Amino acid sequence: MKLVTAIIKPFKLEEVKIALENLGIQGLTVSEVSGFGRQRGHTEVYRGAEYTVDLVPKVKIEVLVGTVDVTKVVDAVTEAARTGKIGDGKVWVTDVDAVVRVRTGERDEDAL
Amino acid sequence: MQPAILLAADPATATLDSGNTAWILASAALVLLMTPGLAFFYGGMVRAKNVLNMLMMNFICLAVVGVLWAFYGFSWSFGATRWGGLIGSSANFYGLGNPDVLDSLWGFGPIYKIGSTLPAGIATAGAGVPVLVFAMFQLMFAMITPALISGAIADRVKFWGWTLFVGIWVTVVYFPIANWVFGTGWILNKIRAEDFAGGTAVHINAGAAALALVFVLGKRVGWRRDPMKPHNVPFVLLGASLLWFGWFGFNAGSEGGADAIAGLAFTNTTIATCAATLGWLLVEQFRDGKPTTVGAASGAVAGLVAITPACAFVSPLGGMAIGFIAGILCALAVGLKYRFGFDDALDVVGVHLVGGLTGTILIGFFGFDHGALAGGVESKRGLFYGGGLKLLEVQVVAALSVLAYSFVITFIIGTALKKLGVFRVSEEVEITGLDESEHAESAYSFSTVLSGGLSHLTGSTSEPSESKSSELSGKGV
Numbered sequence: 001m002k003l004v005t006a007i008i009k010p011f012k013l014e015e016v017k018i019a020l021e022n023l024g025i026q027g028l029t030v031s032e033v034s035g036f037g038r039q040r041g042h043t044e045v046y047r048g049a050e051y052t053v054d055l056v057p058k059v060k061i062e063v064l065v066g067t068v069d070v071t072k073v074v075d076a077v078t079e080a081a082r083t084g085k086i087g088d089g090k091v092w093v094t095d096v097d098a099v100v101r102v103r104t105g106e107r108d109e110d111a112l
Numbered sequence: 113m114q115p116a117i118l119l120a121a122d123p124a125t126a127t128l129d130s131g132n133t134a135w136i137l138a139s140a141a142l143v144l145l146m147t148p149g150l151a152f153f154y155g156g157m158v159r160a161k162n163v164l165n166m167l168m169m170n171f172i173c174l175a176v177v178g179v180l181w182a183f184y185g186f187s188w189s190f191g192a193t194r195w196g197g198l199i200g201s202s203a204n205f206y207g208l209g210n211p212d213v214l215d216s217l218w219g220f221g222p223i224y225k226i227g228s229t230l231p232a233g234i235a236t237a238g239a240g241v242p243v244l245v246f247a248m249f250q251l252m253f254a255m256i257t258p259a260l261i262s263g264a265i266a267d268r269v270k271f272w273g274w275t276l277f278v279g280i281w282v283t284v285v286y287f288p289i290a291n292w293v294f295g296t297g298w299i300l301n302k303i304r305a306e307d308f309a310g311g312t313a314v315h316i317n318a319g320a321a322a323l324a325l326v327f328v329l330g331k332r333v334g335w336r337r338d339p340m341k342p343h344n345v346p347f348v349l350l351g352a353s354l355l356w357f358g359w360f361g362f363n364a365g366s367e368g369g370a371d372a373i374a375g376l377a378f379t380n381t382t383i384a385t386c387a388a389t390l391g392w393l394l395v396e397q398f399r400d401g402k403p404t405t406v407g408a409a410s411g412a413v414a415g416l417v418a419i420t421p422a423c424a425f426v427s428p429l430g431g432m433a434i435g436f437i438a439g440i441l442c443a444l445a446v447g448l449k450y451r452f453g454f455d456d457a458l459d460v461v462g463v464h465l466v467g468g469l470t471g472t473i474l475i476g477f478f479g480f481d482h483g484a485l486a487g488g489v490e491s492k493r494g495l496f497y498g499g500g501l502k503l504l505e506v507q508v509v510a511a512l513s514v515l516a517y518s519f520v521i522t523f524i525i526g527t528a529l530k531k532l533g534v535f536r537v538s539e540e541v542e543i544t545g546l547d548e549s550e551h552a553e554s555a556y557s558f559s560t561v562l563s564g565g566l567s568h569l570t571g572s573t574s575e576p577s578e579s580k581s582s583e584l585s586g587k588g589v
Contacts, residue, residue, distance in 0.1 A: 044341065045396070045400045045401075045402065045404060046157075046341050046342055046406050047406060047407065047410060047443075047446045047447075047459060047462075048396070048399065048400060048446060048447045049341075049447075049450070050400075051341045
């Protein structure tokens, strides 16, 4: 089992979600996060005083998938989230040792 | 408030003027709204952890000054002159409930002459506005002036210490200065400086006091290191808009009646503010590359401040010039705190002191013959209208006198309160935020999960669990 984590531009969330639904993904978790990459942030000015806002808002999507589906999921997210401009984000995959569905107690692949 | 008090030739002929009275009543309500408006203007500019404290610092001014005004504030500000024009006092005004006060009319006619004394009762006749109506109108000025100071020392003052300061400050600084400028005192009646609605008494006064307190209290923890940007810019513009709305009462109401001069004051209040907004935004465009919302709000307030003393003494084009100049000067002045290293948190010095000085002194240049309109009031012209330097001189004297008195006395009051340990909060409180530490509240509760549960319920035996769970069920994950 794998956990696919994607950091994307917030306005791309809808497209990514649709792409994942089209692959048959049953669930995902979305969080609003802040951070910076090579895009860095921006500058705001209040009464002449400059503030550097170097943490920009992003959306983090987490999807648990079976090992066989990982490549398709990663490709779908990458395609849907891409604008070609700096700041599009990152996708990474990590191993997952165990998964439990809370309601039924099902484990691992059955719980996905 | 140029035409101050007319001594009644014959009180029996005095009659109530319902038109004037209605306008002053409405103006008083307009000016009252300025203090909550100011609270939002300031509240939007502080960090989210201090916004309630900022609102409260303004709102408490309404409560404290209103009570003191009824006891002795109105008497000290508008009673018969004492000590050579340094303060007023009139036994009839204490408590405001005297039948003489209830029945009498306040006069707005030719300038009250020094050396005359008020009659045994109360000055009557003139424009036929009841004394209590006038007293309530002037109360609103006394309320907002200390509130203006609060922005300079945002985020670092104990609430009750501030409340105590407000009571002492209006007593020994505002009431005397209001007497000098609006009442029977020396600025209006001896040197005859022109300040229609309070450029000196309100804005230079508050700005100078703000500067003194900034020195007394010192910088906020983390100033110039931590980001302290405005947490709610829409509040700032909303507050500025409420201020502008209320300012029509402040300026046009200061005529004391509903007439052509009130119309002139209203016009200048509009035109100067428009020009100042443009002036500030142009500075930002050239200096910072972008026109900002906070800049537009600040520019409008700078224009309102600057036109306050001048609004009935200049032509609309003169008002436009004053507003434009003030917008540019104040936009540049707010950067001075970084150069000189004083933490005037919300730029009370840069906007109110600089704007007040600009408007008060520019009357010496743009002063225009309004006497023809008013009928009987001594006309004065500034340098640009052939009046020479005389008016400019008295304007500078009035401005600097108020500045110096306010700065020195405020510095003394502030230092005393700080020594007593009742003024500045601890570093820990400052870092936690004053909303939580001083008021046990938080302004915004965005998350039902993270905002905590009830640890104690008073006056109710019901279990909170049911309502809590239904609240949570709608949230999803």
